[in-house]
Amino acid sequence: MLEIKDIHKSFGKNEILKGVNISIDKGDVVVILGPSGSGKTTLLRCINFLEHADKGHASISGIEVDLHHAKKKDIHDIRQKVAFVFQNYNLFNNKTVLENVTEGLIIGRKIPKTDAIEIAKRALDKVGLSDKYDNYPSSLSGGQQQRVGIARAVALNPDIILFDEPTSALDPELVGEVLTVMRNIANEGTTMLVVTHEMSFARDVANRVIFMDGGVVVEEGTPHDIFVTPKEERTKQFLKRVLPEDYTYSI
Amino acid sequence: MTSGFNGKFFIDTFFVALSGVPITLLVTIVALLISLPLSFLLAITRVHRIPVIQRITQVYVSFVRGTPILIQIFIIYSSIPLILKIIFEKYDIGFDIYKINPLWYAFIIFSFSSTALLIEVFRSALSTVDKGQLEAAHSVGLTTIQAYRRIIIPQALVVAMPNITTTTINLIKATSLGYALSLSEITLKAKVAANVGYNYVEAYLDIFIVYLILCSIVEYALKRYEKYLNKYRVAHS
DSSP states (O other): EEEEEEEEETTTTTTEEEEEEEETTTOOOOEEEEEESSSSSHHHHTTTTOOOEEEEEEEEETTESSSSSOHHHHHHHHHHHHEETTTTTTOOOTTOOHHHHHIIIIIISSSOOHHHOHHHHHHHHTTTTTOOTTTTTGGGGGHHHHHHHHHHHTOOOEEEEEEEEETTSSSHHHHHHHHHHHHHHHHTTOOOOEEOSOOOHHHTTOOOEEEETTTTEEEEHHHHHTSSSSSSSHHHHHHHHHHHOOOOOOO | OOSOOHHHHHHHHHHHHHHHHHHHHHHEEEHHHHEEEEEEEEHHHHTOOHHHHHHHHHHHHHHHHOOOOHHHHHHHHHHOOOOOOOHHHTTTTTOGGGGGHHHHHHHHHHHHHHHHHHHHHHHHHHTSOOOHHHHHHEEHHHEHHIIIIIIIIIHHHHHHHHHHHHHHHHHHHHGGGGGGGGGOSHHHHHHHHHHHHHHHHHHHHHHHHHHHHHHHHHHHHHHHHHHHGGGGSSSSO
16 A cells, blocks of 8 residues: 655765665554654655655555655645644644644645535544634644644545654643544554554554664564564664663663 | 914914825835735745845845935936936837826835835744644645645734834835925925925924824734734634
8 A cells, every 4th residue: 555665865964764665554553663863754754745755666555656756746646645643733823623624625635615624523523622623723732732633634534644753742641642542543444654652552553563773674573573572683772772661770 | 484383384284294195105005015925925035045036135135224215215216217218218219207207216116125124024924934834734735835825824924914014114104205206295295385484393293293193093903903813823722
Protein backbone atom coordinates (compact mmCIF):
# COMPACT_ATOMS: atom_id res chain seq x y z
CA MET A 1 0.00 0.00 0.00
CA LEU A 2 2.81 2.36 0.89
CA GLU A 3 6.31 1.65 -0.20
CA ILE A 4 9.29 3.96 0.07
CA LYS A 5 12.53 3.04 -1.65
CA ASP A 6 16.00 4.41 -1.07
CA ILE A 7 15.04 7.81 0.28
CA HIS A 8 17.81 10.35 0.82
CA LYS A 9 17.63 13.79 2.39
CA SER A 10 20.29 16.27 3.46
CA PHE A 11 20.03 19.65 5.14
CA GLY A 12 23.13 21.43 3.89
CA LYS A 13 26.06 19.13 4.60
CA ASN A 14 24.11 17.21 7.19
CA GLU A 15 22.81 13.97 5.72
CA ILE A 16 19.67 13.03 7.64
CA LEU A 17 18.31 10.11 5.59
CA LYS A 18 20.82 7.78 4.03
CA GLY A 19 18.75 5.43 1.95
CA VAL A 20 15.70 4.28 3.90
CA ASN A 21 13.28 1.61 2.63
CA ILE A 22 9.95 0.95 4.28
CA SER A 23 6.83 -0.82 3.21
CA ILE A 24 3.45 -0.81 4.90
CA ASP A 25 0.41 -2.95 4.18
CA LYS A 26 -3.20 -1.94 4.56
CA GLY A 27 -4.31 -2.06 8.19
CA ASP A 28 -0.77 -2.00 9.54
CA VAL A 29 0.13 0.07 12.57
CA VAL A 30 3.83 0.72 12.24
CA VAL A 31 5.81 2.56 14.90
CA ILE A 32 9.18 4.13 14.17
CA LEU A 33 11.48 4.36 17.16
CA GLY A 34 14.89 5.90 17.42
CA PRO A 35 16.99 8.52 19.17
CA SER A 36 16.44 12.17 18.24
CA GLY A 37 18.24 13.17 15.08
CA SER A 38 17.87 9.70 13.62
CA GLY A 39 15.70 11.01 10.76
CA LYS A 40 12.29 9.67 11.85
CA THR A 41 10.43 12.96 11.53
CA THR A 42 12.22 13.88 8.30
CA LEU A 43 11.18 10.55 6.80
CA LEU A 44 7.55 11.23 7.63
CA ARG A 45 7.72 14.80 6.32
CA CYS A 46 9.28 13.62 3.05
CA ILE A 47 6.43 11.16 2.48
CA ASN A 48 3.92 14.03 2.64
CA PHE A 49 6.21 16.43 0.71
CA LEU A 50 6.51 18.81 3.64
CA GLU A 51 10.22 18.30 2.96
CA HIS A 52 11.61 17.80 -0.48
CA ALA A 53 13.61 14.55 -0.59
CA ASP A 54 16.90 14.57 -2.54
CA LYS A 55 16.30 11.11 -3.92
CA GLY A 56 13.85 8.28 -3.54
CA HIS A 57 10.82 6.58 -4.96
CA ALA A 58 7.40 6.18 -3.43
CA SER A 59 4.44 4.05 -4.26
CA ILE A 60 1.36 5.15 -2.35
CA SER A 61 -2.07 3.62 -3.05
CA GLY A 62 -1.14 2.94 -6.64
CA ILE A 63 0.48 6.32 -7.29
CA GLU A 64 4.09 5.91 -8.36
CA VAL A 65 6.22 8.98 -7.80
CA ASP A 66 9.83 10.00 -7.83
CA LEU A 67 10.22 11.90 -4.56
CA HIS A 68 12.77 14.31 -5.98
CA HIS A 69 11.06 15.13 -9.26
CA ALA A 70 7.44 15.02 -8.09
CA LYS A 71 5.06 17.18 -10.08
CA LYS A 72 2.53 19.46 -8.38
CA LYS A 73 -0.26 17.15 -9.46
CA ASP A 74 1.44 14.07 -7.94
CA ILE A 75 2.03 15.93 -4.68
CA HIS A 76 -1.60 16.98 -4.59
CA ASP A 77 -2.80 13.43 -5.35
CA ILE A 78 -0.63 11.90 -2.66
CA ARG A 79 -1.77 14.44 -0.09
CA GLN A 80 -5.32 13.32 -0.85
CA LYS A 81 -4.33 9.80 0.24
CA VAL A 82 -2.10 10.66 3.17
CA ALA A 83 -3.10 12.60 6.28
CA PHE A 84 -0.71 14.09 8.78
CA VAL A 85 -0.87 14.67 12.53
CA PHE A 86 1.66 17.21 13.76
CA GLN A 87 3.70 17.34 16.92
CA ASN A 88 2.51 20.91 17.59
CA TYR A 89 -1.06 20.18 16.45
CA ASN A 90 -0.96 23.05 13.91
CA LEU A 91 -4.68 23.65 14.15
CA PHE A 92 -5.88 26.61 12.09
CA ASN A 93 -5.98 29.31 14.76
CA ASN A 94 -8.56 31.43 12.97
CA LYS A 95 -11.03 28.57 12.55
CA THR A 96 -13.32 26.88 15.05
CA VAL A 97 -12.86 23.22 15.93
CA LEU A 98 -15.54 22.20 13.45
CA GLU A 99 -14.13 24.44 10.71
CA ASN A 100 -10.68 22.98 11.31
CA VAL A 101 -12.03 19.60 10.31
CA THR A 102 -14.31 20.74 7.47
CA GLU A 103 -11.66 22.97 5.85
CA GLY A 104 -9.81 20.08 4.17
CA LEU A 105 -13.09 18.40 3.22
CA ILE A 106 -14.75 21.42 1.63
CA ILE A 107 -11.75 23.16 0.08
CA GLY A 108 -9.29 20.31 -0.37
CA ARG A 109 -11.72 17.50 -1.26
CA LYS A 110 -14.60 19.54 -2.74
CA ILE A 111 -17.17 17.78 -0.57
CA PRO A 112 -20.50 19.69 -0.23
CA LYS A 113 -20.68 21.73 2.95
CA THR A 114 -23.57 19.89 4.60
CA ASP A 115 -21.92 16.50 4.02
CA ALA A 116 -18.60 17.86 5.25
CA ILE A 117 -20.17 19.08 8.50
CA GLU A 118 -21.75 15.67 8.97
CA ILE A 119 -18.42 13.89 8.46
CA ALA A 120 -16.58 16.36 10.68
CA LYS A 121 -19.05 15.96 13.54
CA ARG A 122 -18.73 12.18 13.36
CA ALA A 123 -14.93 12.46 13.50
CA LEU A 124 -15.06 14.87 16.43
CA ASP A 125 -17.49 12.63 18.31
CA LYS A 126 -15.07 9.77 17.81
CA VAL A 127 -12.29 11.70 19.58
CA GLY A 128 -14.67 12.78 22.36
CA LEU A 129 -15.07 16.45 21.47
CA SER A 130 -18.77 16.66 20.65
CA ASP A 131 -19.15 19.60 23.03
CA LYS A 132 -16.39 21.72 21.48
CA TYR A 133 -17.54 22.24 17.88
CA ASP A 134 -17.64 26.03 18.09
CA ASN A 135 -14.60 26.62 20.25
CA TYR A 136 -11.45 28.18 18.87
CA PRO A 137 -8.20 26.24 19.33
CA SER A 138 -6.85 28.87 21.74
CA SER A 139 -9.48 27.84 24.29
CA LEU A 140 -8.56 24.14 24.24
CA SER A 141 -5.98 22.18 26.20
CA GLY A 142 -3.07 20.61 24.36
CA GLY A 143 -4.65 17.17 24.56
CA GLN A 144 -7.93 18.47 23.16
CA GLN A 145 -6.09 20.30 20.36
CA GLN A 146 -4.25 17.15 19.38
CA ARG A 147 -7.51 15.21 19.37
CA VAL A 148 -8.90 17.81 16.95
CA GLY A 149 -5.72 17.28 14.91
CA ILE A 150 -6.46 13.56 14.81
CA ALA A 151 -10.12 14.16 13.93
CA ARG A 152 -8.99 16.46 11.11
CA ALA A 153 -6.84 13.63 9.72
CA VAL A 154 -9.44 10.88 10.25
CA ALA A 155 -12.25 12.88 8.62
CA LEU A 156 -10.30 13.01 5.37
CA ASN A 157 -10.68 9.24 5.19
CA PRO A 158 -7.08 8.81 4.02
CA ASP A 159 -5.40 5.52 3.12
CA ILE A 160 -2.77 6.17 5.77
CA ILE A 161 -2.29 8.60 8.63
CA LEU A 162 1.21 9.77 9.52
CA PHE A 163 1.71 10.72 13.17
CA ASP A 164 4.74 12.88 13.92
CA GLU A 165 5.43 12.55 17.66
CA PRO A 166 1.80 13.34 18.47
CA THR A 167 2.27 13.33 22.23
CA SER A 168 5.72 14.87 22.74
CA ALA A 169 4.44 18.44 23.09
CA LEU A 170 1.83 17.46 25.68
CA ASP A 171 1.85 17.69 29.45
CA PRO A 172 2.32 14.18 30.87
CA GLU A 173 -1.22 13.96 32.25
CA LEU A 174 -2.67 14.73 28.79
CA VAL A 175 -0.73 12.03 26.92
CA GLY A 176 -3.18 9.32 27.94
CA GLU A 177 -6.27 10.80 26.28
CA VAL A 178 -4.45 11.18 22.95
CA LEU A 179 -3.04 7.65 23.06
CA THR A 180 -6.49 6.28 23.83
CA VAL A 181 -7.89 7.98 20.76
CA MET A 182 -5.01 6.62 18.67
CA ARG A 183 -5.63 3.11 20.02
CA ASN A 184 -9.30 3.37 19.09
CA ILE A 185 -8.68 4.40 15.51
CA ALA A 186 -5.96 1.74 15.17
CA ASN A 187 -8.47 -0.87 16.34
CA GLU A 188 -10.84 0.30 13.61
CA GLY A 189 -8.33 -0.83 11.05
CA THR A 190 -6.78 2.53 10.14
CA THR A 191 -3.36 2.24 8.54
CA MET A 192 -0.95 4.26 10.64
CA LEU A 193 2.72 5.18 10.57
CA VAL A 194 3.65 6.61 13.95
CA VAL A 195 6.82 8.27 15.13
CA THR A 196 6.71 8.26 18.91
CA HIS A 197 8.62 7.84 22.13
CA GLU A 198 5.67 6.14 23.82
CA MET A 199 7.02 2.62 24.26
CA SER A 200 3.77 1.30 25.68
CA PHE A 201 1.94 2.33 22.52
CA ALA A 202 4.59 0.67 20.36
CA ARG A 203 4.40 -2.52 22.39
CA ASP A 204 0.62 -2.80 22.71
CA VAL A 205 -0.77 -1.31 19.51
CA ALA A 206 1.82 -1.66 16.78
CA ASN A 207 2.05 -4.80 14.72
CA ARG A 208 5.44 -3.75 13.43
CA VAL A 209 8.24 -1.67 14.91
CA ILE A 210 11.04 -0.02 12.97
CA PHE A 211 14.15 1.12 14.79
CA MET A 212 16.04 3.92 13.08
CA ASP A 213 19.40 5.42 13.93
CA GLY A 214 21.77 7.67 11.99
CA GLY A 215 19.50 7.96 8.98
CA VAL A 216 19.07 4.25 8.31
CA VAL A 217 16.73 1.49 9.42
CA VAL A 218 18.74 -0.55 11.91
CA GLU A 219 16.22 -3.24 12.69
CA GLU A 220 12.56 -3.99 12.19
CA GLY A 221 10.12 -6.64 13.27
CA THR A 222 7.18 -7.35 15.53
CA PRO A 223 7.09 -5.56 18.90
CA HIS A 224 8.23 -8.87 20.41
CA ASP A 225 11.22 -9.05 18.08
CA ILE A 226 12.32 -5.54 18.93
CA PHE A 227 11.53 -5.28 22.63
CA VAL A 228 12.27 -8.82 23.80
CA THR A 229 14.78 -10.25 21.38
CA PRO A 230 16.58 -7.35 19.70
CA LYS A 231 19.45 -8.48 17.53
CA GLU A 232 21.38 -5.31 16.88
CA GLU A 233 23.63 -3.78 19.52
CA ARG A 234 22.36 -0.25 18.78
CA THR A 235 18.77 -1.33 19.36
CA LYS A 236 19.67 -2.91 22.68
CA GLN A 237 21.47 0.22 23.82
CA PHE A 238 18.56 2.46 22.84
CA LEU A 239 16.01 0.26 24.61
CA LYS A 240 18.17 0.17 27.72
CA ARG A 241 18.05 3.96 27.84
CA VAL A 242 14.33 4.39 27.24
CA LEU A 243 12.73 1.43 29.01
CA PRO A 244 12.56 2.15 32.73
CA GLU A 245 12.31 -1.50 33.80
CA ASP A 246 15.59 -2.28 32.10
CA TYR A 247 17.26 0.65 33.71
CA THR A 248 20.32 -0.27 35.72
CA TYR A 249 22.30 2.04 37.93
CA SER A 250 26.03 2.10 37.70
CA ILE A 251 28.21 4.17 39.96
CA MET B 1 -4.32 93.79 9.83
CA THR B 2 -6.85 92.38 12.22
CA SER B 3 -6.31 92.26 15.93
CA GLY B 4 -7.55 89.63 18.33
CA PHE B 5 -9.43 86.46 17.56
CA ASN B 6 -11.98 86.69 14.75
CA GLY B 7 -14.75 84.37 15.88
CA LYS B 8 -16.87 84.65 12.77
CA PHE B 9 -13.93 84.00 10.48
CA PHE B 10 -13.01 81.04 12.68
CA ILE B 11 -16.44 79.46 12.21
CA ASP B 12 -16.70 80.26 8.50
CA THR B 13 -13.24 78.89 7.79
CA PHE B 14 -14.04 75.77 9.74
CA PHE B 15 -16.58 74.92 7.05
CA VAL B 16 -14.13 75.87 4.32
CA ALA B 17 -11.61 73.45 5.82
CA LEU B 18 -14.32 70.85 6.20
CA SER B 19 -15.06 71.12 2.47
CA GLY B 20 -11.55 69.82 1.84
CA VAL B 21 -12.31 66.55 3.62
CA PRO B 22 -13.61 64.72 0.50
CA ILE B 23 -10.33 65.34 -1.35
CA THR B 24 -8.28 64.28 1.67
CA LEU B 25 -10.33 61.10 2.01
CA LEU B 26 -10.23 60.40 -1.72
CA VAL B 27 -6.42 60.60 -1.78
CA THR B 28 -6.19 58.44 1.34
CA ILE B 29 -8.57 55.78 0.06
CA VAL B 30 -7.08 55.56 -3.44
CA ALA B 31 -3.58 55.37 -1.96
CA LEU B 32 -4.69 52.55 0.36
CA LEU B 33 -6.50 50.67 -2.40
CA ILE B 34 -3.32 50.67 -4.46
CA SER B 35 -0.79 50.15 -1.69
CA LEU B 36 -2.51 47.48 0.45
CA PRO B 37 -2.53 44.68 -2.16
CA LEU B 38 0.73 45.78 -3.74
CA SER B 39 2.60 45.94 -0.45
CA PHE B 40 1.20 42.57 0.58
CA LEU B 41 2.53 40.93 -2.57
CA LEU B 42 5.91 42.61 -2.14
CA ALA B 43 5.98 41.53 1.51
CA ILE B 44 5.54 37.93 0.37
CA THR B 45 8.56 38.30 -1.91
CA ARG B 46 10.51 39.37 1.16
CA VAL B 47 9.20 36.54 3.36
CA HIS B 48 9.87 33.87 0.73
CA ARG B 49 13.17 35.51 -0.25
CA ILE B 50 12.43 35.65 -3.96
CA PRO B 51 15.87 36.60 -5.33
CA VAL B 52 15.86 39.79 -7.41
CA ILE B 53 12.48 41.24 -6.43
CA GLN B 54 13.13 41.03 -2.71
CA ARG B 55 16.37 43.00 -3.14
CA ILE B 56 14.64 45.71 -5.17
CA THR B 57 11.87 45.83 -2.57
CA GLN B 58 14.42 46.24 0.18
CA VAL B 59 16.13 49.16 -1.57
CA TYR B 60 12.76 50.80 -2.31
CA VAL B 61 11.70 50.54 1.33
CA SER B 62 15.00 52.03 2.51
CA PHE B 63 14.68 54.94 0.06
CA VAL B 64 11.17 55.84 1.11
CA ARG B 65 11.82 55.43 4.81
CA GLY B 66 15.04 57.41 4.60
CA THR B 67 13.61 60.52 2.94
CA PRO B 68 11.02 63.09 4.04
CA ILE B 69 7.72 62.77 2.22
CA LEU B 70 7.83 66.48 1.31
CA ILE B 71 11.04 65.87 -0.64
CA GLN B 72 9.44 62.85 -2.36
CA ILE B 73 6.59 65.14 -3.38
CA PHE B 74 8.96 67.75 -4.80
CA ILE B 75 10.94 65.14 -6.71
CA ILE B 76 7.97 63.34 -8.21
CA TYR B 77 6.01 66.52 -8.89
CA SER B 78 8.88 68.07 -10.78
CA SER B 79 10.35 65.01 -12.49
CA ILE B 80 7.23 63.33 -13.86
CA PRO B 81 6.19 66.32 -16.02
CA LEU B 82 9.73 66.48 -17.42
CA ILE B 83 9.72 62.80 -18.32
CA LEU B 84 6.21 62.98 -19.77
CA LYS B 85 7.12 66.07 -21.76
CA ILE B 86 10.04 64.27 -23.41
CA ILE B 87 7.86 61.26 -24.20
CA PHE B 88 4.95 63.32 -25.49
CA GLU B 89 7.20 65.45 -27.69
CA LYS B 90 8.91 62.39 -29.08
CA TYR B 91 5.64 60.75 -30.07
CA ASP B 92 4.07 64.07 -30.99
CA ILE B 93 1.17 63.85 -28.59
CA GLY B 94 -0.45 67.20 -28.21
CA PHE B 95 -1.24 67.12 -24.54
CA ASP B 96 -0.47 69.88 -22.07
CA ILE B 97 1.14 68.11 -19.16
CA TYR B 98 0.84 71.19 -16.99
CA LYS B 99 -2.92 70.80 -17.08
CA ILE B 100 -2.81 67.42 -15.35
CA ASN B 101 -4.94 67.55 -12.19
CA PRO B 102 -2.60 67.53 -9.13
CA LEU B 103 -4.89 64.80 -7.78
CA TRP B 104 -3.12 62.30 -10.04
CA TYR B 105 0.26 63.25 -8.62
CA ALA B 106 -1.16 62.91 -5.13
CA PHE B 107 -2.38 59.37 -5.89
CA ILE B 108 1.05 58.38 -7.19
CA ILE B 109 3.06 59.96 -4.39
CA PHE B 110 0.98 58.75 -1.48
CA SER B 111 0.62 55.23 -2.91
CA PHE B 112 4.35 55.18 -3.47
CA SER B 113 5.19 56.08 0.11
CA SER B 114 2.51 54.09 1.93
CA THR B 115 3.33 50.95 -0.08
CA ALA B 116 6.85 51.06 1.31
CA LEU B 117 5.62 51.52 4.88
CA LEU B 118 3.03 48.75 4.56
CA ILE B 119 5.56 46.28 3.14
CA GLU B 120 7.31 46.31 6.49
CA VAL B 121 3.98 46.06 8.33
CA PHE B 122 2.95 42.96 6.37
CA ARG B 123 6.40 41.43 6.42
CA SER B 124 6.49 41.46 10.22
CA ALA B 125 2.86 40.31 10.43
CA LEU B 126 3.44 37.38 8.07
CA SER B 127 6.46 36.29 10.04
CA THR B 128 4.29 35.92 13.17
CA VAL B 129 2.16 33.24 11.48
CA ASP B 130 3.79 29.90 12.27
CA LYS B 131 4.89 27.98 9.19
CA GLY B 132 3.08 24.98 10.63
CA GLN B 133 -0.15 26.68 9.53
CA LEU B 134 0.90 26.47 5.89
CA GLU B 135 2.10 22.88 6.36
CA ALA B 136 -1.18 21.85 7.97
CA ALA B 137 -3.11 23.51 5.14
CA HIS B 138 -1.00 21.64 2.58
CA SER B 139 -1.48 18.38 4.47
CA VAL B 140 -5.27 18.61 4.25
CA GLY B 141 -5.07 19.26 0.51
CA LEU B 142 -5.20 23.05 0.21
CA THR B 143 -3.10 24.74 -2.46
CA THR B 144 -0.70 27.47 -1.38
CA ILE B 145 -3.03 30.18 -2.67
CA GLN B 146 -6.01 28.68 -0.82
CA ALA B 147 -3.89 28.41 2.31
CA TYR B 148 -2.92 32.06 2.10
CA ARG B 149 -6.44 33.25 1.43
CA ARG B 150 -8.20 31.20 4.08
CA ILE B 151 -5.66 30.61 6.81
CA ILE B 152 -2.59 32.82 6.65
CA ILE B 153 -3.90 36.22 5.52
CA PRO B 154 -6.72 36.30 8.11
CA GLN B 155 -4.18 35.60 10.84
CA ALA B 156 -1.57 38.03 9.52
CA LEU B 157 -4.20 40.75 9.15
CA VAL B 158 -5.03 40.59 12.85
CA VAL B 159 -1.40 41.21 13.72
CA ALA B 160 -0.99 43.88 11.05
CA MET B 161 -4.18 45.79 11.90
CA PRO B 162 -2.80 48.12 14.63
CA ASN B 163 0.05 49.12 12.32
CA ILE B 164 -2.28 49.51 9.35
CA THR B 165 -4.35 51.87 11.50
CA THR B 166 -1.24 53.88 12.36
CA THR B 167 -0.17 54.00 8.72
CA THR B 168 -3.65 55.11 7.64
CA ILE B 169 -3.75 57.89 10.23
CA ASN B 170 -0.27 59.00 9.22
CA LEU B 171 -1.36 58.95 5.59
CA ILE B 172 -4.36 61.18 6.30
CA LYS B 173 -2.09 63.64 8.06
CA ALA B 174 0.54 63.41 5.34
CA THR B 175 -1.99 64.47 2.70
CA SER B 176 -1.82 67.93 4.30
CA LEU B 177 1.46 68.21 2.40
CA GLY B 178 -0.69 68.11 -0.71
CA TYR B 179 -0.72 71.91 -0.53
CA ALA B 180 2.74 71.68 -2.11
CA LEU B 181 0.95 70.25 -5.17
CA SER B 182 -1.77 72.89 -4.89
CA LEU B 183 -4.16 70.08 -4.09
CA SER B 184 -7.35 71.60 -2.71
CA GLU B 185 -7.51 69.54 0.45
CA ILE B 186 -8.18 70.67 4.03
CA THR B 187 -4.94 72.55 4.69
CA LEU B 188 -4.75 74.41 1.39
CA LYS B 189 -8.36 75.54 1.52
CA ALA B 190 -8.07 76.97 5.03
CA LYS B 191 -4.75 78.61 4.26
CA VAL B 192 -6.08 80.26 1.17
CA ALA B 193 -8.99 81.62 3.21
CA ALA B 194 -6.57 82.94 5.81
CA ASN B 195 -4.38 84.71 3.23
CA VAL B 196 -7.09 87.30 2.61
CA GLY B 197 -7.13 88.81 6.06
CA TYR B 198 -4.04 87.28 7.68
CA ASN B 199 -6.25 85.28 10.08
CA TYR B 200 -3.71 82.50 10.33
CA VAL B 201 -4.29 81.54 13.95
CA GLU B 202 -8.00 80.94 13.35
CA ALA B 203 -7.34 79.00 10.16
CA TYR B 204 -4.65 76.81 11.71
CA LEU B 205 -6.95 76.05 14.64
CA ASP B 206 -9.67 75.07 12.17
CA ILE B 207 -7.28 72.77 10.33
CA PHE B 208 -6.19 71.32 13.66
CA ILE B 209 -9.77 70.55 14.68
CA VAL B 210 -10.81 69.10 11.32
CA TYR B 211 -7.87 66.67 11.28
CA LEU B 212 -8.49 65.75 14.89
CA ILE B 213 -12.12 64.87 14.19
CA LEU B 214 -11.33 63.05 10.96
CA CYS B 215 -8.50 60.99 12.44
CA SER B 216 -10.51 60.16 15.56
CA ILE B 217 -13.39 58.81 13.51
CA VAL B 218 -11.11 56.74 11.26
CA GLU B 219 -9.20 55.43 14.24
CA TYR B 220 -12.39 54.46 16.04
CA ALA B 221 -13.72 52.63 12.96
CA LEU B 222 -10.48 50.75 12.39
CA LYS B 223 -10.24 49.80 16.06
CA ARG B 224 -13.72 48.33 15.84
CA TYR B 225 -12.70 46.32 12.80
CA GLU B 226 -9.57 45.17 14.63
CA LYS B 227 -11.68 43.92 17.50
CA TYR B 228 -13.95 42.07 15.09
CA LEU B 229 -10.97 40.33 13.42
CA ASN B 230 -9.55 39.48 16.81
CA LYS B 231 -12.52 37.42 17.92
CA TYR B 232 -10.79 34.06 17.56
CA ARG B 233 -7.90 35.08 19.79
CA VAL B 234 -10.13 35.72 22.78
CA ALA B 235 -10.47 32.38 24.48
CA HIS B 236 -14.05 31.50 25.31
CA SER B 237 -14.33 28.12 26.91
